[in-house]
Amino acid sequence: MKISLGEKLKILRKEKNISQEKLASFLEVSYQAVSKWENDVTCPDIFLLPEIARFFDITVDELLQVEKIDEAKLYAEYDARGAELYENGHKKEALAIWQEAYKQMPNNVEVKEMLMSMYYDVDKVKYREDAIALAMDIWGSTNHGYYRGQAISLLVSAYLDSENRELAQDWIQKAAPIFCSRDILWTRMDEGDELIYDVGFCTHWFLEEMYYLACRLIEKSGKDIRYGQELFKTVSAIYETLYPHDDMSYGTMKQLAYMHINIALDEMQTEKTM
Numbered sequence: 001m002k003i004s005l006g007e008k009l010k011i012l013r014k015e016k017n018i019s020q021e022k023l024a025s026f027l028e029v030s031y032q033a034v035s036k037w038e039n040d041v042t043c044p045d046i047f048l049l050p051e052i053a054r055f056f057d058i059t060v061d062e063l064l065q066v067e068k069i070d071e072a073k074l075y076a077e078y079d080a081r082g083a084e085l086y087e088n089g090h091k092k093e094a095l096a097i098w099q100e101a102y103k104q105m106p107n108n109v110e111v112k113e114m115l116m117s118m119y120y121d122v123d124k125v126k127y128r129e130d131a132i133a134l135a136m137d138i139w140g141s142t143n144h145g146y147y148r149g150q151a152i153s154l155l156v157s158a159y160l161d162s163e164n165r166e167l168a169q170d171w172i173q174k175a176a177p178i179f180c181s182r183d184i185l186w187t188r189m190d191e192g193d194e195l196i197y198d199v200g201f202c203t204h205w206f207l208e209e210m211y212y213l214a215c216r217l218i219e220k221s222g223k224d225i226r227y228g229q230e231l232f233k234t235v236s237a238i239y240e241t242l243y244p245h246d247d248m249s250y251g252t253m254k255q256l257a258y259m260h261i262n263i264a265l266d267e268m269q270t271e272k273t274m
Contacts, residue, residue: 002065006040012056012063013038026055071105078104082114087250095122109147112138116154124161132158139174145182149175203242204252210235211255229266232259 003011013023020038024031027048036042044052053063078101085094098115105111116134119127135151135158152175159168178184183205187198214235218228236259239252248256 004040005043005064006038008063008065009034009052010038012058016056023055027051069105071108074104075101075108075110078111079114082118083250091118091122094118109138109141113147113150116151120154120158124158128158128162145176149181204249207239207242207252208255210238211259214259225266225270229263229270232263232266236260236263 013020020031020034024034027034029048033042037044049060049063053060056063078097082094082097082101085091085097095115095118098111098118101108101111102115112134116131116138119131119134124131131154135154138147138151139155141148152171155171156168156175159165159171176182183198183202187195187202190198214231217223217231221227236256239248239256239259243252246253
């Protein structure tokens with residue numbers, strides 16, 4: 001159970017078997033000041049905390065009883081809760097989970113990236129500035145290229161949605177060429193399980209972008225229904241070839257389902273016009 005700073009100081013002093021006067025002398029303060037600290041009347045000046053911690057041979061975090069967080073474990077817990085809500089259609093509740101995670105781990109790049117994406121997924125107009133701020137934060141850090149790439153992707157989408165093509169173009173120029181990217185190049189060095197993991201990682205994102213490219217082609221090309229139908233058939237066949245046992249993510253499965261639904265709808269529409 002966490003106790004007050006005054007109680008903590010008193011316990012540490014008694015464990016070391018020293019008087020208030022001796023501690024006060026080391027810190028160059030009056031013994032009355034130490035007495036007030038231990039009785040929680042006042043608190044030590046912030047600049048004295050490192051000196052106090054050094055005297056008792058502990059860290060400042062230990063002195064202040066700051067609990068160390070196992071971020072990997074905590075992230076996994078938030079990820080599981082958020083994914084369950086998202087997959088059941090509760091996007092706003094999933095967003096709240098990641099907002100809570102961000103308060104707990106404000107410097108965790110995985111949390112930032114998830115919250116950035118959730119902002120844009122839930123309401124890209126309402127949360128545009130919040131998403132852009134997080135993307136800029138990720139971009140300005142020294143994080144792995146994947147996270148910076150995700151930040152650029154969101155910034156391009158956000159600026160295109162707000163019809164600021166000039167800024168969107170500026171951010172596109174900052175992105176790495178796909179076949180010269182760090183993730184692709186790592187696969188040249190990998191062996192064994194690392195190679196399998198990194199190839200799988202690249203394949204996942206290639207498929208993700210292939211899906212959205214197909215959607216954009218169908219929407220923007222002006223081609224007839226049969227063109228879109230064949231395009232989705234081709235992309236869905238690639239999905240099913242790379243995931244023969246349906247061992248794909250929830251998001252990938254949704255994309256595959258969307259393509260099959262649209263293929264069926266296009267076939268129905270084609271039959272009606274024949």
